[in-house]
Amino acid sequence: MLENLRLGFIILLTGIVIVFSVLILLIGIIKLYSALVVSIQETFKKKFAKKKKKSVTREEIEAPVEAPKTENVESAASSDNDAIPLDVIAAIAAAVDYVFGEGAVKIKSVRKSSKRRSAWRSAGMAENTRSF
Amino acid sequence: MDIFYRLNDSIFEILANSGFSALDWRNYVMILISFVLIYLAIKKQYEPLVLLPIAVGMLLVNLCPAIALGGSTNLVALDDYIKMHPGETIKYAMTELNGIKYVNVPTSGGLLFYLYQGVKLGIYPPLIFLGIGAMTDFGPLISNPKSFILGAAAQIGIFITFIGAILLGFETNEAGAIGIIGGADGPTAIYVTSILAPDLLGPIAVAAYSYMALVPIIQPPIMKLLTTKKERQIKMTQLRNVSKLEKILFPIIVTVIVAILLPDATTLVGMLMFGNLMKESGVVDRIANTAKNELMNIITIFLGLSVGSTATGQIFLSFRTIGIICLGLFAFCMGTAFGVIFGKIMCKLTGGKVNPLIGSAGVSAVPMAARVSQKVGQEEDPSNFLLMHAMGPNVAGVVGSAVAAGVLISILA
Numbered sequence: 001m002l003e004n005l006r007l008g009f010i011i012l013l014t015g016i017v018i019v020f021s022v023l024i025l026l027i028g029i030i031k032l033y034s035a036l037v038v039s040i041q042e043t044f045k046k047k048f049a050k051k052k053k054k055s056v057t058r059e060e061i062e063a064p065v066e067a068p069k070t071e072n073v074e075s076a077a078s079s080d081n082d083a084i085p086l087d088v089i090a091a092i093a094a095a096v097d098y099v100f101g102e103g104a105v106k107i108k109s110v111r112k113s114s115k116r117r118s119a120w121r122s123a124g125m126a127e128n129t130r131s132f
Numbered sequence: 133m134d135i136f137y138r139l140n141d142s143i144f145e146i147l148a149n150s151g152f153s154a155l156d157w158r159n160y161v162m163i164l165i166s167f168v169l170i171y172l173a174i175k176k177q178y179e180p181l182v183l184l185p186i187a188v189g190m191l192l193v194n195l196c197p198a199i200a201l202g203g204s205t206n207l208v209a210l211d212d213y214i215k216m217h218p219g220e221t222i223k224y225a226m227t228e229l230n231g232i233k234y235v236n237v238p239t240s241g242g243l244l245f246y247l248y249q250g251v252k253l254g255i256y257p258p259l260i261f262l263g264i265g266a267m268t269d270f271g272p273l274i275s276n277p278k279s280f281i282l283g284a285a286a287q288i289g290i291f292i293t294f295i296g297a298i299l300l301g302f303e304t305n306e307a308g309a310i311g312i313i314g315g316a317d318g319p320t321a322i323y324v325t326s327i328l329a330p331d332l333l334g335p336i337a338v339a340a341y342s343y344m345a346l347v348p349i350i351q352p353p354i355m356k357l358l359t360t361k362k363e364r365q366i367k368m369t370q371l372r373n374v375s376k377l378e379k380i381l382f383p384i385i386v387t388v389i390v391a392i393l394l395p396d397a398t399t400l401v402g403m404l405m406f407g408n409l410m411k412e413s414g415v416v417d418r419i420a421n422t423a424k425n426e427l428m429n430i431i432t433i434f435l436g437l438s439v440g441s442t443a444t445g446q447i448f449l450s451f452r453t454i455g456i457i458c459l460g461l462f463a464f465c466m467g468t469a470f471g472v473i474f475g476k477i478m479c480k481l482t483g484g485k486v487n488p489l490i491g492s493a494g495v496s497a498v499p500m501a502a503r504v505s506q507k508v509g510q511e512e513d514p515s516n517f518l519l520m521h522a523m524g525p526n527v528a529g530v531v532g533s534a535v536a537a538g539v540l541i542s543i544l545a
Binding site for chain 1: 273274277278281283284287288290294295299301303307374375381382385389393394531536539
């Protein structure tokens, strides 16, 4: 009994020390790699932003474009197909702005696709967009 | 008259094989306990996914003990065997007793005996961890790694209970298995017990899962006792967003560190982190979904039934079991208390930025313990949302209990 108790106290101390040591080590490592990842990503972001700025400036010099305005799109869209609701056009304009950058492209027209997607393409699209 | 005798014999034979003659009073008590657990699972919805299979396993094994018995060997006299299988070569070993030759004909065991092999061989708990990993978002822990301290603090109960169990006369390996109940992690408790004290698997698993189910009842009084109203009202600042790259690196780094420092924890932590890597990488959605849904559900059924099948009246209804249940509760309360105490220390050190209530989530009952922190916090201030802050210590507790399990196995096994 006394021997077991002695072993018990040794395990109590060893256990607490090891559990805390391992988890504190993990805290340090997580902090370190988080800081590293964040700084790398910041650097990439800055570089990307600079590149984007340069390319936008070049495009502006070559052919200045207007930011997509709902009114512009509306008129363009309405001339092509009156059946597309305005809020759908606004959503498409916002998505285009988000993907290419604000004011980077101009939407001239919005048309409903004449071709219907095949069942296989629909399934592929559903699979790719499921997580969103 | 002959027909009457035969009918009489048949009825007696059926009665002799029935539960009426094979069961003793302890089996009937266990059947009643299983009814209570079924009631708690269905009516009160206390961890029904686990409690219901456990209760049904308990019911089945006490109604028909043979369902959990392994295969045996029947000795059939050689002459009888040849009569029953004319022209067949004898495939089994022979035994000679008193000059008569017998054929050792093997018989198969009951269903629950075979399902139990997954517990005995330590297969189910790591697979459950795989599913848990595929479901867990370690984002709150990565954005606030200090949560690991609370996850570690809640494991102190395991080691204190270990001493308590020794004082009550349990052997050291049994004491280790009892202490791990304080981690409030069913799969870890089963894994450690299957290695250290397989005989105690039934009571320990039932105690571990029962206390996990009773987290909303056991924890709040301890949390309220150890904190002031002002502390419970502390609002914590919003956690930073964690990038995908950080989330992908986390399981890899944790696996490498833990496996190098504590090889005995590799199985549990490795599976947990593999599940998480599948989730976070986003490239194996199909198997990640399988791990967290179908595989997890199948293993939960097998694990629950197997654990329930170990709770036979003869094993379960003893003073040792009552001791284990009491020590388990003590371990769980100590884990909660130490989590909250360390939460208070962190609160003081950060100048009141940490709400000590999140410390209780350091016991790893995910996500129940985090929900309890949220609920107790909102009782004081309905506009306080602690859930995501409590998820950090909660998932840290899973890692912490796996590490504690590794320590106990490496020293005691």
